[in-house]
Amino acid sequence: MRTLVTLFMLWLAAGLQTIWPPWAVLAGARPPWLLGLSVYYALSARPPRALVGALLTGLVQDALSATPMGYSAACHLLLAAFILRVRAEVFVRHWATQALFGALGALTTATALLFLLAPAGAAHWPPGLVLWRLAGWTVAGLLVTPLACALALRLERLLGLGVYVEARP
Amino acid sequence: MRQTQARLWIGAGLLVLLLLNLPSAGTRRMRWGLREVLAPLQHGWAALALRARETAAVARGLGGLARENREQAEELIRLRQQVAALATVAEENRALRSQLGFQREQAPQLIAAEVIARDAVGWWEALRIGRGLLDNVRPDQAVVTAEGLVGRTQAVSPRTAEVLLLSDPRCRVGVQVARTGGYGILMGRGSSPTGRAVCRVDFINRNLAPRLGDAVVTSGLGQVFPPGILIGYIERVYQDASGLYLAAEVTPKADLSRLRYVFVLTTDEFDPAVHLERVGARSARIEGGP
Known part of the structure; x- marks a missing residue:
């Protein structure tokens, strides 16, 4: 059941991310729903599930863009590793924590992809537009991640799936 | 427990490394597979989005729709007159070219396609359409709308094609x-x-x-x-x-x-047998992307 829910949420996030028109005011940044889902799993699931969530969201994101396979998956995996390392120290259910990790994740992922994709020609933008777009991604991550986390949590609770709570050290 | 987790992370890291170093043919197949699986769902999403926009348009007022209908009817009459005038010119042009011994140009065919998704990462100015190899769409074909050029096709799978937009620095x-x-x-x-x-x-x-x-x-x-x-x-x-x-x-x-609908320009004759063979062969010629 949990796997089915994960696949459904993956589809929902992929659909929202690719069909949503780009936000002109944020330099054409797309709302990073897949990253939001990855942050949700990293904050609130057991480590193996968080890992699979990061890998799957990254792979789907790569498949739905011209990015070489594995780039987004590597970025999401590193972000999940960082969140898993610090999550015992933060309020994982609070929207501010989710927003902060969403913004941080969006900024680092967008920056990493910018450098990784430079040889393929994706970084040949005017410098001002690059900075503006990075800021746009950060704001989009800040806004979308708490929403993605709330939706995913609501859906799991609605279906009666238990929520994993990590014991604090 | 800690050891198991470490093994898991090492395994995931190795998997990503493997993915990053796979030959392009391998990743192409994986990408094709994922896109083909997600294409029907994205058609669904696109239809839902269209329905939502139409509902919003109706909610904004039927008066606007009536005015739009009247304007489009007038535009249709104007365009019909232009087509009639251009048909004479085209016939004259054909006759003159024939007299000069020029090779006859094949008129491009228009393949209508629905935009089903935009690039998920945001560093590419690209979108995906719900037509692919099975519909005679191939890499490096011009994509237009009624207003003008939009871009060109890039990577094409059996049922979808990626369109590199004019605004992308690679175009x-x-x-x-x-x-x-x-x-x-x-x-x-x-x-x-x-x-x-x-x-x-x-x-x-x-x-x-x-x-x-x-x-x-x-x-x-x-x-x-x-x-x-x-x-x-x-x-x-x-x-x-x-x-x-x-x-x-x-x-x-x-x-x-x-963009919601675009047209792919092609001058090829459609031959389903050739296209099925192309799809089956999945040759390296198909991929036009990085």
Whole structure:
């Protein structure tokens, strides 16, 4: 059941991310729903599930863009590793924590992809537009991640799936 | 427990490393598979989004729809008259070309396609359409709307195709300024703060200086885009860094941020057997992307 829910949420996030028109005011940044889902799993699931969530969201994101396979998956995996390392120290259910990790994740992922994709020609933008777009991604991550986390949590609770709570050290 | 977790992370890391080092044929198949699986779902999403927009339009008022209907009826009459006038010119042109012994040009076919998704990462100016190899769409075909050129097809799978938009820096188009006949090369420069795509034309002859508002059309020199397709209008003209040529900023006529339907231009005859063979073979020729 949990796997089915994960696949459904993956589809929902992929659909929202690719069909949503780009936000002109944020330099054409797309709302990073897949990253939001990855942050949700990293904050609130057991480590193996968080890992699979990061890998799957990254792979789907790569498949739905011209990015070489594995780039987004590597970025999401590193972000999940960082969140898993610090999550015992933060309020994982609070929207501010989710927003902060969403913004941080969006900024680092967008920056990493910018450098990784430079040889393929994706970084040949005017410098001002690059900075503006990075800021746009950060704001989009800040806004979308708490929403993605709330939706995913609501859906799991609605279906009666238990929520994993990590014991604090 | 800690050891198991460490093993898991090492395994995941190795998997990603493997993915990053897979030969392009392997990743192409994986990408194809994922896109083909997600394509029907994205069709569903696109239909839902369209329905939502239509409902919102109805909610805004039927008066607006009636006015739009009247305007479109008038436009239809105008266009019919133009088509009738152009048919005579086309016949005359055909007769003259035949007398001069020119090779007969094949009229391009239009394949209508729905936009089912946009690039998920955001560093590419690209979108995906719900037509692919099975519909005679191939890499490097021009994509247009009623307003003008939009871009070209890139990676194509059996049921979907990726369209590289004019605003992407990787998209280069051989162009001509319609009024002066001066040639140039157009490349994408992203989007303006208002969301409009911005392009730049380089290497314009200084003796054929364009003016603000001049139309820019495809030159047909690059083999991908047929000549004479409207791209947009010149917004600014300046001297390039070398001082030898002029450069110009161009705003595409088509609104690239709000595309719903596009047309792929093809001159090929459709042969299902050939296309099924192409799909089955999955040869390396199909992929046009990085």
